[in-house]
Amino acid sequence: MNSVAIHAGGISANLGNVEVLHNIDLTLKNGCWTSIVGPNGAGKSTLLKVLAGLLKHRGTVSLLGQPLASLPGRTRAQQLAWLGQNESTGDDLTVMDVALLGRLPHQAWLAPPSATDHAAVEQALRATQAWEWRARTLGQLSGGERQRVLLARALAVQAQVLLMDEPLANLDPPHQADWLAVVQRLVAQGTAVVSVLHEISMALHADEMVIMSKGRVRHQGPCAEAATHRALEDVFDRRIAIHALGAQWIALPQQVAYQGPGACDD
Template sequence: MKVQSSPGAAALSLNSMATRISGHRILRGIELTLPTGRWTSIVGPNGAGKSTLLRVLAGLLPTEGVVCLLGHPMAHWPRRERAGRLAWLGQGEPGGEDLTAYDVALLGRLPHRAWLAPPSPEDHAAVARALHATQVWDLRERRLGDLSGGERQRVLLARALAVDAPILLMDEPLAHLDPPHQADWMAIVRELVAAGGTVISVLHELSVALQADDLLIVQEGSILHHGPCADPLTHAALQAAFDDRVAIHALQEGWVALPRISRKKDSHAN
């Protein structure tokens, strides 16, 4: 998978950012810099503003303050150039139910093609790589609407991968994926990052999120903590964000977050 970026440069940054939706302030006072070449997972309680923050980073929501992509204000990027540098996989994305899986993935190549130009050999090669990476090559002639939820999700991931963008943003990418395909997704992410790419993902699966390089913890529309997943301060902040109802345990490689079960003492016990 081809990615081009400058190691150490800011992939995305937010300055004095705040966002309102239907008159309600969802995010406020956000100052954030996300470097290239790292996988950052965004986590937090339900309703914390995780998906809203990701959509702001993708330039999909109007916002106060300044959002920068690769050091330049998002608004200054021509739409096609921006789409070629930042790929997006959202929740419940429409994908064209009557299109084949191959044609859905081919949509990811639109930023690289002139208006009405036919797909090039490079476009077809990028689509083939993406479909093989997500293990849906054998489904390439099937209609998207005929696929299971997990198969559909992997096709939409292939569409995002086919962009060959240096930055990939994903909102709940593990939806409908069974554990083996979740492991495959993590392998894809690690391959992208090893190649110099940047991945930013919103995840509910805390144990998967802890396998990232950095954790961005959102609580009540603000950033509670942003730091390496290996840092004990990050673990403490994650537990605090969920009212100490999760506990972080060390494994041979990495960490796992498990629900903390509290039992009330039986007042009638001897």
């Protein structure tokens, strides 16, 4: 197996007439969880869409050693799974139907789902604790429950590379912890996981971190290294600080200057 999951060279991209990514070079490894972080407007989601082949760009992207643009659509869909932000799915579809969509790249045209497809979907729904609602429709679910079903759809692909944009949206802390456990199991199996996260402390659980600002990669390195922590603090203008908590690192807000009495003061 190629040790490199995704390689990007000289990536630039526009949204409208504005260039939002500027000459990015990036290598992401198999069996590694990479978190992409940075301030609002840094270009994180745009970069992830380029890596997924969802956005026009300049430069090159390869997936598992092959040029992404030259891969047949079915092959790409089998090798790379995607979970985007605010994905719309019909409210009348059942949880089972949505999760089965993740198996389409593995099915012949118009063929019904196989026993292998059903087994993969059950495994994915159980991993996200959504199996018990498999007969319910998405319209009957909360935002957090819906997000877990969409994650199950991505897991059901059983792809070598999994890209996720803000996967923790609407998830409460216990289910964020469940998501973390799912990611760690995937990485242990050799999957490459790449996630854009606003939750910096959760992002610090990853193996490597890509830190972005103003459409450029400012730093890439192991999450446990001091250089990564310094770069992370710098890109947020020292408004956060990285601290050790046992064997893990967390991001805490730096104290800001006192601005006078507030509404809750006597």
